[in-house]
Amino acid sequence: MKFSTACVAAMSVSLASAGGWFGGSNQIVIKDAQKVPGDSPLEFCDSDHSNDIIKIENVDLLPNPPESGAELVIRATGTVFERIEEGAYVDIVVKYGLIRLLATRADLCEQIGNVDLKCPIEKGVLSITKSVDIPKEVPPGTYNVFADVATAEGKPITCLQATVKFGGSKQDTMGDL
Incomplete structure (x- = not known):
């Protein structure tokens, strides 16, 4: 699995009411973010989440932090308050240090196939467990x-x-969080 696919798979989990990593702005705001419950480096963005369609209740990564060349197990739970239909999207930004590796918009319904889900995502409680292999070729760094x-x-x-x-x-x- 390519590194970018691993990122997409992991974030897809969070989108489907669990954990992972996607993006959406040209700037990363970490200073005022709130930690997502569970054992993961995930944080909620510094914005109002009262109208979010998904309430992420817990995300655990094993191992945490993820390791290159190892299997990553993602366990996540959350509640979907409204049906999520085709056309939903995710804006993703991935940076390596200060270097932007990826800035794109992806079709959410295509990406959640990486975590064995499909659109529409119905209302209700959702639990996901997914294993992904992190390539050993992932360069060291932040x-x-x-x-x-x-x-x-x-x-x-x-x-x-x-x-x-x-x-x-x-x-x-x-220490980076």
């Missing part, structure tokens, strides 16, 4: 991922961000 997810009409679904450091000690990684 990665910032930002994902802003919305319906075709622009209504907020969720917005998440994470900072993950590959190639350092776990203590070093946690």
Whole structure:
């Protein structure tokens, strides 16, 4: 699985009411973000989440932080308050340090296939467990991922961000948050 596909798969989990990483702006805002409950580097973006269609209740990554060349298990739960239809999208920004690796808009319904879901996503409680392989070729360094997810009409679904450091000690990684 390519590194960008791993990012998409992981964020798809969060979009489907669990954890991962997608993006949506040219700027990453970490200073005032709120931690997503669970054992993961995920944080909610610094914005009002009272109207989000998905309430993410817990995201656990094993191992946390993710390691290059290892399997990553993502467990997530949340509640979907409105049916999510075709046309929903996610704006993704991935940075390696200060270098922007990826800035794109992706079709949410296409991407959630990476976590064995499909559109429409119905209202209700959703639990996901997914394993992905992180390629050993992931260069060491700090990665910032930002994902802003919305319906075709622009209504907020969720917005998440994470900072993950590959190639350092776990203590070093946690210091970046």
